Amino acid sequence: MTIDASRPGPAEEDRPGSGLGRVIRSRLHRPRPTERMRILRIGGRALRVSVREGTSDWPPLLLCNGIGASMELLQPFVDALDPRRGVIRFDMPGVGGSPAPAVPYHLLTLPSLLAGLLDQLGHEQADVLGISWGGGLAQQFALSRPDRVRRLVLVATGTGALMVPGNPRVLLRMLTPRRHRDPGYAARIAGELYGGSARTNPVVARDLLHAATRLGPARGYYYQLLSGWGWTSLPRLPRLRPPTLILAGDDDPIIPLVNARIMHRLIRRSKLHVYVGGHLELAADATRLASVVEAFLNADDPATERSQQ
DSSP, X not given: OEEEOOOOOOOSOOOTTOHHHXXXXXXXXXXXXXXXXXEEEETTEEEEEEEEOOOTTSOOEXXXXXXXXXXXXXXXXXXXXXXXXXXXXXXXXXXXXXXXXXXXXXXXXXXXXXXXXXXXXXXXXXXXXXXXXXXXXXXXXXXXXXXXXXXXXXXXXXXXXXXXXXXXXXXXXXXXXXXXXXXXXXXXXXXXXXXTHXXXXXXXXXXHHHSSOOOOOHHHHHHHHHTTTTOBOGGGGGGOOSOEEEEEESSOSSSOTHHHHHHHHHOXXXXXXXXXXXXXXXXXXXXXXXXXXXXXXXXXXXXXXXXXX
């Protein structure tokens, strides 16, 4: 079942002195490939979905976002991709424009949701990119339904319960959705929480989180947070079949770089690209990282060499 929904507009307030905010809002007005926003009902769940049509002989890129982040957070990255590449984005239940679920869910149950989404959109297979929490979802989907994933991109993510954790003080700040609701608070903690460009310019994080993103009810945030309880991909990573690109920042307080190196060792068909920056650079430095992703997706044999950049 499909229900048409209007695309959210830019933020109402223009914050003076916020360079990135003006860039983000200008992108919202800039002509770009047509995207259709709608509500899809899949297996009893309702998801707000955005589809950018691409060239028919290219598989679409399915994006899986982080905790509490609506699809708008990755708009700078989507805009930086080749316009011929189709892109599918969605809000997790209870986040952004997706209605909150009646009961909690778990990462192990979500591959059927993604498969159902691809089925409704008429795609047998997709390239899948997951960032942060969404990287766990992308791993679980590739492990459970390898036939549906052509290539896998894991950004600023880890292996769940069995991983090298970030600083406890940093992780404690993620236990509430406050940074998504309070722009001032987001700016104050940005450097400590996200690292990278947010250390020297904390309005980067504030504008990415508040220029166009939407947060649903608090229940949706906590359900998403709890969905990874006890989940880990670590012992199953050698079984990952799709060629995989691992993108990791050299200054990510949430997901220390060592986790990417461990994943690279365990995933046989993987490449590791270490970039200068922190947890949000996929959106904050979208042009640079989009070119890395495009090169991987377009390569004839993107991960036969276990190389590190």
